[in-house]
Amino acid sequence: MLRRLSAICVIMLLVLPTAPILAAAETKLPAEMEGRAKALFLQLRCVVCQNQSIGDSDADVAKDLREIVREQMLAGKTDGEIQSFLVARYGEFILLKPVFAWHTALLWVAPIVLLLIGALLAWRVMRKPVTVSNNEKLSQEDEAELEQILRQHDD
């Protein structure tokens, strides 16, 4: 019902000692690196927010995290290295797209398995041998009505 709005973010902003960090104070990256950074921001969770990525959030934590990502990028780290660095620090909670491992296998695989099972069932239903069921035959009343309709139609 209430949409997103990061109530917690907002509260955190009020409660936390407000350090005057601002968007403008954020490091500027070379253009091609900034594109990479933005894509990576969307993969990382603003850990105090409601399901917001650090690219979307105005919270201080999100700004700090953006700075960390930029610094590491400047230091020549790959996206994967930066992600594992952040996971080591904040836990897997920070990854909006969970890794594929044993503890998330069900999450990743279940939909595919369900789809395959469903497809198999649907296929079996459709391949059923054709038998004449009772429904195919018309009752006398229906025959009469059908004939009547067809006659009307011919006029």
Place this chain on the structure above:
Amino acid sequence: MIVELGHLALVLAFALSVVQSIVPIWGSLSGDRRLMATADTSAMGILLFVTISFAALMWSYAVSDFSVANVWQNSHSQMPFLYKLTGTWGNHEGSMLLWVFILALFAAAVSWFGTALPPSLRANVQSVQAWLLATFLLFILLTSNPFERQPVALEGQDLNPILQDIGLAIHPPMLYLGYVGFSITFAFAIAALIEGEIDSAWARWVRPWTMIAWTFLTAGIAMGSYWAYYELGWGGWWFWDPVENASFLPWLSGTALLHSALVMEKRDALKIWTVLLAILTFSLSLLGTFLVRSGVLTSVHSFASDPTRGLFILAILCAFVGGALFLFVLRSSRLEAGGLFAPVSREGALVFNNLILSAAAATVLIGTLYPIVYEALTDAKISVGAPFFNLTFGLTMIPLLIAVPFGPLLAWKRGDLLAVSQRLMFALIIAILATVLTGAFLHGGQWLAPIGVGLAVWLMVGSFAEVVQRAGFRKATVRVAMRRMIGLPRSVWATAFAHFGIGVTLLGIVSVTAFETETISQLKPNQTVTVGEFTLQHDGYVNKTEGNYSERSARISITQGGELVAVGLPSKRFFPARQMPTSEASIHTFGFSQLYLALGDVEGDGSVTLRIWWKPLILLIWLGTVVMVIAGAISLSDRRLRIGAPALRKRRERRGKPAAQTSEVMPGA
């Protein structure tokens, strides 16, 4: 006094719904018509009492009666009158009452419009509806009484500022009409299982109700999305938030249900699956209610809740879903399988639709519940967010989106894929053209965007292939074809528009995802920033205090080619009663695209952070859903679907043969 009256009315409604839970179904089991007929009276009575109760709560909100705890917690005397009224359902207790009010409305609707239903089926449906009513009324009375009194307070604690918006007037009622609308389908499914008999006539009755619920749910979700977009101040329109997913799940399975009921209505096939879908769709609605109110989620959407409520709702969920599924397992084998068909056929296409939509729903459901269950089991937290859903849901849906234009063109029983492909050649050429043009415009680089645009165009053009074909533009003169086109059954137009709407929405999504730009700038008064073709100038600040909040805005002049095209007033509001700031974005529409301005905090040096988004074609996202809603309305106005209309005839023709067939024989069909 009025408040106590509201409370009393709620108790009476509960008592009546207990009666309706037992008497009509008793009548249907023992074959006593008088017992069955009581349901009409009791359903009216329940609706009356719930209405009185709801009106009483609304009245105490309207007059800001702060001796009522619920009003005190969620209202403020200085709020605009509209928000005082809508505040009635801007909280757990009130929204629960709205939920039950709509449930009672739909229960009464079966009495009004279901006069042609076989009496025993009708009585069973009405009793099942009463089970739901009784349970939720009891829930309200025991754990969430909105009429609780308290020592009178001078001023209320205010409504959550985010909710102080016209969106609260529209979004929840629409959404609930959708959610709760599926309760009818559910009741019909349970009643059919109890009777152990089901035929295509069942599908004819169920489909309009499903369509109504689906139409409202579509409108409700879209409205919520637009509300979030303009209210939350960072320009997102879909977040894959658990609670959004909770509303999206019944939509997905409801969409599947619409399609499978079509097969059942026309061909007497897929019966068991359709009944199961009807049960699952409402179960997912209930799951949404549980997730929002139980406290298992810490979402902004969720209402403050205590564990008692959570447990109670979990019990309700288990009882209804578990009970329904148990009944299904027990009785579904009695349902006779119907018409046979080849894999390549209209039925086959609709099965494919159901397969993909179910898989998509499963993906969303598992993704939503996984982190909750995982944390409960291991105490460790993981996130399943937008990147996961975009990838998995997107990949799942693509085959379906490609297949959509084929479906309506395929013949029942056995279709000719080659012939259909030939009829879609025109749409294919246009789609490829759109893909190539987009690619050329982008100078290579991205490949997803051109394909996305192509797919959207394919859907938009291909959706009208059936209309063009059935009007016979190829063979007849334009005039004759036009006349035929106007005379086509409305359901054909509804299908075309609904599918077209998906294409429109998809185009919006692709465009915003691929071409959106974001600019963050630090502006002092009189400084300017350039965004694309626009130049934005900071003209200074405007402060004002109004009602229950104070506001600071920056005046931003937007010029395009040296000409002033708009003045933006993005602002920050502060609500002292809740100590809560909100951000009011300033949004400017150019064609289907929007320029979105959001204000940050003002600094000591008088500068302010301004976030500026250019959102190309974003309005298409919601415009597409508007088209879908219109399509739903067109479908409901179709003669064949008009509620109750076909049933009179059916009764005369009784003896179980699919009466549906008779109206099928029509010129041009």
